[in-house]
Amino acid sequence: MDKTRALAIAHEWVEAFNRHDLEAILSHYAESVELTSLLATRVLGKPALGAYFAKALAASPNLKFELLDVFTGVNSVAVYFRNSIRGLQIEIMELDADGRITRVLVHHRDP
Numbered sequence: 001m002d003k004t005r006a007l008a009i010a011h012e013w014v015e016a017f018n019r020h021d022l023e024a025i026l027s028h029y030a031e032s033v034e035l036t037s038l039l040a041t042r043v044l045g046k047p048a049l050g051a052y053f054a055k056a057l058a059a060s061p062n063l064k065f066e067l068l069d070v071f072t073g074v075n076s077v078a079v080y081f082r083n084s085i086r087g088l089q090i091e092i093m094e095l096d097a098d099g100r101i102t103r104v105l106v107h108h109r110d111p
Helices: 003-018 022-026 046-059
Strands: 029-037 041-044 065-072 076-083 087-095 101-108
Touching: 003 022, 003 065, 003 076, 022 046, 029 046, 041 046
Parallel strands: 029 101
Antiparallel strands: 029 041, 065 076, 076 087, 087 101
């Protein structure tokens, strides 16, 4: 993963959330995605993730993300951003060969 690709992934992901565009958000994820966070504990599969995100977006109509930094790994990207509801967050996203997110570890800083 090079920095240019990592930045593109992060910008597209943040912009999709800021538009509250569920279809665009889900386009970043593999069918077998696994998300782990303090809020969701563990979500498995794209349909469950879609339901989780739909509920979260409906409950937070003013949700906005501000991208602060992006870190690269071998097959992963760590996105550091400010969430207008939860404050600072880092999401570590493992990617498959097609660039789809297969696993996400969400880290929240106490607001």
